[in-house]
Amino acid sequence: MPKHETIVILEGARRLPRADILHNRDEPGLFSRFTTTHLGGMAIEAALAHTEVDRSLIGHVVMGMAQHAHRDAIYGAQGMRWRAGLPHDVPALTVARICGSGAEALAVGMEMILAGLRHDEKRPFLVVGGAESMQYPFCLYDYRGHKVGSAAQKYGPIDVSQLPRGTHVQDMLLCGLYDPSAQMAMANTAEELARRYGITRTECDAFGLRSHVRAKAARDMGLFDEEIEPVTVKRHGASEPIKVMYDTHILENPSMESMARLPAAFEAGGVITAGNASAVVDGAAALVIGKERDAKAHGCKALARVLAVGVAGCDPKIMGWGPVPATRDALGRAGITGGDIDIVEINEAFAPQALACMRDFAEMGIDPAKVNTMGNAIALGHPLGATGAILSVTCAYALRRTGKRYGLVTMCIGGGQGIAVVLENPSHAN
Secondary structure, three states: OOHHHOEEEEOOOEEOOOEEOEEOOOEEOOOOOOOHHHHHHHHHHHHHHHOOOOHHHEEEEEEEOOOOOOOOHHHHHHHHHHHOOOOOOOOEEEEOOHHHHHHHHHHHHHHHHHHOOOOOOOOOEEEEEEEEOOOOOEEEOOOOOOEEOOEEOOOOOOOHHHOOOOOOEEEHHHHHOEEOOOOEEHHHHHHHHHHHHOOOHHHHHHHHHHHHHHHHHHHHOOOOOOOEOOEEEOOOOOOOOEEEOOOOOOOOOOOHHHHHOOOOOOOOOOOOOOOOEOOOEEEEEEEEEEEHHHHHHOOOOEEEEEEEEEEEEOOHHHHHHOHHHHHHHHHHHHOOOHHHOOEEEEOOOEHHHHHHHHHHHHHOOOOHHHEOEOEOHHHHOOOHHHHHHHHHHHHHHHHHHHOOOEEEEEEEEOOOEEEEEEEEOHHHOO
16 A cells, blocks of 8 residues: 555544343343444444544445344444434445454445545545444244234234244344354354364363453453443433443453363364353444545544455355465555564454464464453454454554554454454554
């Protein structure tokens, strides 16, 4: 990318806390009343509030989401745009690359600016990011037009008490996590990586423990404070609202003993458990991006440069390996080597998936000690369409806080893909 056309993330990028879809395992989650557009709107509003750019300079919104399952999901980024208070003359685009959707939104936003085909020079900045409410509904198929109770069902809610006995309802969450091309669920693709790489249950449990310990330490040291926008919610039946300040899934006192007691969750004798797989959470993040020269012209501070984005395909049976070829691609496009990378944020979809990638990263020169130093999805959660944007925010602030130069954000993608983003601390500019 030509130096004068470098794209930057502006200071002020924000993410919401990640909240478990169930509170205390059997109560509605803290964000259960929010759809994906609600969460995305809150993230955009927070980013705009903290970014030194006039809203009249925002020319487009590009937001990622994975599952279009909620009542207003069809409106996607447009729903997020108006909920954030941006005017109706700002267009919005929804992008979907499943787990990589948040990173894809960043890439598409960059392409729109650099290609110039739809770029508004008078409004040179874009909002990009991702959101996901994992509060997916249960779905009843093949009942439109059929008689339910005393009338034919055309549209609207169904009185479940009137459904015939034996009616089959599917969980959209579980449906979305099964890949028909691989003929297996996402977790089973990670079990396959464990077999191919000889990764043991003990290694997976140790990695899960590592994630929780590091995430708790980072939270307690306040490392997430500058990136999180707290959310105030009123719980069902509660008299007072609750201010959600931090990610809710972090274990306070994890241990190898407690990890070892958990049963294999997906295969008999398997290595993946509830303790070493990503948490199912709701979340969102938003960033304002633009050309570096436009940021300077409008007096906006750059938080990070986006040097390159890499995308790659792989065998869907080992979809979790996708970050490896995607990272090779991104490093090549950025003109740097693995040894140059200072901070890595790889989504921990499952422990064996992340461990397999880290082994291949080491062959590229990426130091395993630099990977997920603040924990990741096992402790913090993986809200599918939001994760790429969340990790970009986390990595950008970590580069600035530590004074390091290069960061790598990467994740696997169901169906057999990977995406990777290379960030640079602007203070190291040549």
